[in-house]
Amino acid sequence: MLIGPISLIFCGHLGDPIQLDGAALGISMINVTCVAIAQGLGTACDTFFSQTFGSNNKKLVGVYVQKAVYIFLLALMPCYAIHLNLGSFLRLVGQNPEVSRLAGRYMVIFMPGALSVFMYIVLVKYIQNQNIVLPNVVIGIIANILNAVLHYVFLYQLHWGTDGSALAQVCAYFTLFALTFLYIVWTKAYKDTWGGWTMDSLQDWGKFARISIPGMLMLCMEWWGFEIGVFLTGLLGTTELGAQAVLLQIDSLWFQVPLGIQISTSICIGQLLGAGDEMGAKTAARLSIAIIIVISLFPLVLFLLFQYQLPYIFTNVSEVAALTSKLMPIVMIYLFFDGIATASKGILYGTGRQVYGAVLLFISYYVLALPIGIPLMFLTWLRSAGTFHIVTQSKI
Numbered sequence: 548m549l550i551g552p553i554s555l556i557f558c559g560h561l562g563d564p565i566q567l568d569g570a571a572l573g574i575s576m577i578n579v580t581c582v583a584i585a586q587g588l589g590t591a592c593d594t595f596f597s598q599t600f601g602s603n604n605k606k607l608v609g610v611y612v613q614k615a616v617y618i619f620l621l622a623l624m625p626c627y628a629i630h631l632n633l634g635s636f637l638r639l640v641g642q643n644p645e646v647s648r649l650a651g652r653y654m655v656i657f658m659p660g661a662l663s664v665f666m667y668i669v670l671v672k673y674i675q676n677q678n679i680v681l682p683n684v685v686i687g688i689i690a691n692i693l694n695a696v697l698h699y700v701f702l703y704q705l706h707w708g709t710d711g712s713a714l715a716q717v718c719a720y721f722t723l724f725a726l727t728f729l730y731i732v733w734t735k736a737y738k739d740t741w742g743g744w745t746m747d748s749l750q751d752w753g754k755f756a757r758i759s760i761p762g763m764l765m766l767c768m769e770w771w772g773f774e775i776g777v778f779l780t781g782l783l784g785t786t787e788l789g790a791q792a793v794l795l796q797i798d799s800l801w802f803q804v805p806l807g808i809q810i811s812t813s814i815c816i817g818q819l820l821g822a823g824d825e826m827g828a829k830t831a832a833r834l835s836i837a838i839i840i841v842i843s844l845f846p847l848v849l850f851l852l853f854q855y856q857l858p859y860i861f862t863n864v865s866e867v868a869a870l871t872s873k874l875m876p877i878v879m880i881y882l883f884f885d886g887i888a889t890a891s892k893g894i895l896y897g898t899g900r901q902v903y904g905a906v907l908l909f910i911s912y913y914v915l916a917l918p919i920g921i922p923l924m925f926l927t928w929l930r931s932a933g934t935f936h937i938v939t940q941s942k943i
Contacts, residue, residue: 569649
């Protein structure tokens with residue numbers, strides 16, 4: 548999903564660093580308190596949907612879909628509580644008052660979109676694990692185009708500022724959910740896997756939770772680690788915060804590539820294991836790693852060639868663009884290893900071993916990366932570059 552990066556591009560060209568920082572912080576918080584949680588819980592869908600679809604009892608997929616809907620709706624409630632109180636929390640911990648106010652408003656306006664995010668993740672996992680991929684690509688293109696058009700209208704024609712950006716995101720995520728739901732109903736993509744609503748979906752939630760909670764922690768701990776860096780960078784100044792936000796959106800753009808390989812890997816391995824083909828699953832795992840190693844060379848070349856041009860796509864604030872360009876070399880190395888790590892997670896998702904990934908990520912980020920990176924930010928000349936140096940080492 549490119550909705551966040553597109554939103555930041557438009558906000559970055561408002562010409563006001565305060566609005567850029569407010570939107571960047573709001574988008575970052577949406578990522579960690581909404582999108583990351585939904586996608587993390589969705590790793591359980593990758594495990595159960597794919598393995599069940601690969602078995603002889605495909606109707607059981609529909610039961611797992613119902614479980615996912617209920618569990619996702621429950622998980623949404625604490626997310627809403629965070630959204631309502633984020634602005635006050637940011638001011639409390641020392642963020643710029645105006646940036647905190649804008650970020651808080653951004654989160655509150657976005658709240659209806661959070662429901663769309665959670666339900667979209669369930670539906671898209673449902674069709675992806677039935678080997679239905681192309682419609683999701685088309686729907687994603689439509690939603691991203693709509694997001695860009697609405698940003699242009701709301702920000703540059705109606706002059707709604709960051710409020711308009713948040714509203715455009717709400718519309719874009721609802722479009723993702725609505726079009727995916729309509730596709731499933733219109734094409735009857737459910738006919739082989741849906742046996743109707745059943746009380747069985749209220750049973751044995753523990754089995755789903757034992758996979759979904761570690762999966763959520765696995766994704767959230769990584770995403771939270773990054774966003775903690777964004778949050779702390781805001782204490783260094785608005786220029787540093789803007790540059791960090793731009794780099795994270797560049798990371799989000801590239802992340803879609805290894806994410807696609809991760810999804811295909813988890814689906815393929817899950818279906819092969821569900822069918823009892825362990826050797827086929829091992830072959831798929833090796834192939835995915837080989838592919839991502841080759842593909843991950845691409846951002847190294849691209850960002851090296853356009854190191855000084857890429858930042859201006861996201862912002863016209865010259866100080867932010869200059870600092871972003873300065874930090875690009877270490878980010879390029881990070882993206883290479885992050886691509887390999889992201890694709891490797893697909894193997895864990897397909898085999899239902901999210902708990903191992905959660906433990907490894909906790910050690911790499913919270914035992915190694917952040918305790919070393921935070922002093923580098925505030926006590927050395929590296930400042931915001933310190934976080935990327937340590938996070939890169941944690942990926943390696």
